[in-house]
Amino acid sequence: MKKNYRWGIMGAGKIADKFCTALMATEGAEVYAVASRDMGKAKDYAVRYNAVATYNNYEDLIKDQNVDIIYIATPHSFHHEQTLLCLQHNKPVLCEKPMSLSTKQTTEMIAAAAEKKLFLMEGMWTACMPFMEKILSLIKEDAIGQPQYIHADFGFTAPFDPAGRLFKKALGGGSVLDVGIYPIFLATIIFGKPSLIQSVSKLTTTGVDEYANMVLQYPGGQTAHLLSSISFNTALEAEIIGTKGRIKIDNPCFKATDFTLILNDSTSEHFSMPHQSNGFEHQIKEVMHCLDNGLLQSSKVPHQLTITVSKIMEEVLKQAGVVY
Incomplete structure (x- = not known):
């Protein structure tokens, strides 16, 4: 396994809080950066989870060269646009379920990841x-x-x-x-x-x-x-x-x-x-296993299952x- 994966967290709501708690307990992972439109929330996360960087917009998080993978924890309606933006900037993505609001959007996201040869997985932790x-x-x-x-x-x-x-x-x-x-x-x-x-x-x-x-x-x-x-x-x-x-x-x-x-x-x-x-630690380990082995999708949550x-x-x- 790579010594350490620096995670970028997009969104600072309840689900991101639980995810970061598991990240802190998972070997080889760290909460490196947190982005929220509410800078107060981002800074609070940074204190609780020892994050190095905080951002009040998602674009700066995506452009941070030190971020290895981004976890999207925003409301469903933003997943499509934000995932595509991450992929455009060559960032692998774990997108919280559901992947998007429609099959059309989900298919576009998967196609974009395939074209860029980047890892993409829906956050179906179960x-x-x-x-x-x-x-x-x-x-x-x-x-x-x-x-x-x-x-x-x-x-x-x-x-x-x-x-x-x-x-x-x-x-x-x-x-x-x-x-x-x-x-x-x-x-x-x-x-x-x-x-x-x-x-x-x-x-x-x-x-x-x-x-x-x-x-x-x-x-x-x-x-x-x-x-x-x-x-x-x-x-x-x-x-x-x-x-x-x-x-x-x-x-x-x-x-x-x-x-x-x-x-x-x-x-x-x-x-x-x-x-x-x-429970989130299992999903985190699966993502890092895929990244370690150069996989573009997980066998546990394959793209076809998501579709x-x-x-x-x-x-x-x-x-x-x-x-x-």
């Missing part, structure tokens, strides 16, 4: 966690037979704020893009591309989806029942059911440490895989009457 790697291994080993059905949910109660990120359409608000992406990712990594998508949603007065109740069917007849919400709490659990048994992922299923393998004969095995930090998930979200939103 894909990099040990529990997910173990579950995929168990399925490959035929532990539950052929997977047939998945149900997964991610819902929480957010105070209604028409100007806030979750409810403002101009910022890419709504449940699907913010949290629905997690159950959709799980179904996609197991079953692939669906042949049928049916969804029922409720919209807020600001025109974004308050919840989405999704049923997906796949070419082999498998089905997934997925739910996302920003107006009510859900169990935050998931289950993958196969012909020989099932895997139950405990709360919180999007960053789980525990899951149980339950076979049809009622025998079971519990797995526990605690995070060393807050497939984007297409599913776009169809669900289209059925709800939401177009960004």
Whole structure:
């Protein structure tokens, strides 16, 4: 591994705070520079995470020659423009999920990275966690037979704020893009591309989806029942059911440490895989592994997976009457 990767952090909100906490706990990584339109926030991050440089605009961060890779932690609606700007200045990018507001934008971002021969990855941290790697291994080993059905949910109660990120359409608000992406990712990594998508949603007065109740069917007849919400709490659990048994992922299923393998004969095995930090460290290590080996994309979050998930979200939103 390269002795040290100097990360540039674009945005200084809650998600960047969690990411920087994990960076501090990850060997070979440092919070080198932070950019925020609020200089006070940038300076606060610099103090807490020992950053060398702070910027009150994103362009100066991108032009900093000492920055090895940029983590984009701004609202969804800015990801497309900011990623393209990073790539134009030859900076590899880890872009927080969702990659963008549309499949068209996501495809453009991936194409730009390929043209520049630069690393680009969507920040789907779940894909990099040990529990997910173990579950995929168990399925490959035929532990539950052929997977047939998945149900997964991610819902929480957010105070209604028409100007806030979750409810403002101009910022890419709504449940699907913010949290629905997690159950959709799980179904996609197991079953692939669906042949049928049916969804029922409720919209807020600001025109974004308050919840989405999704049923997906796949070419082999498998089905997934997925739910996302920003107006009510859900169990935050998931289950993958196969012909020989099932895997139950405990709360919180999007960053789980525990899951149980339950076979049809009622025998079971519990797995526990605690995070060393807050879970973001696995994603950070995966990015640095890719950079070490000159990879342009991660095998855990390949570009095709990002595109497939984007297409599913776009169809669900289209059925709800939401177009960004």
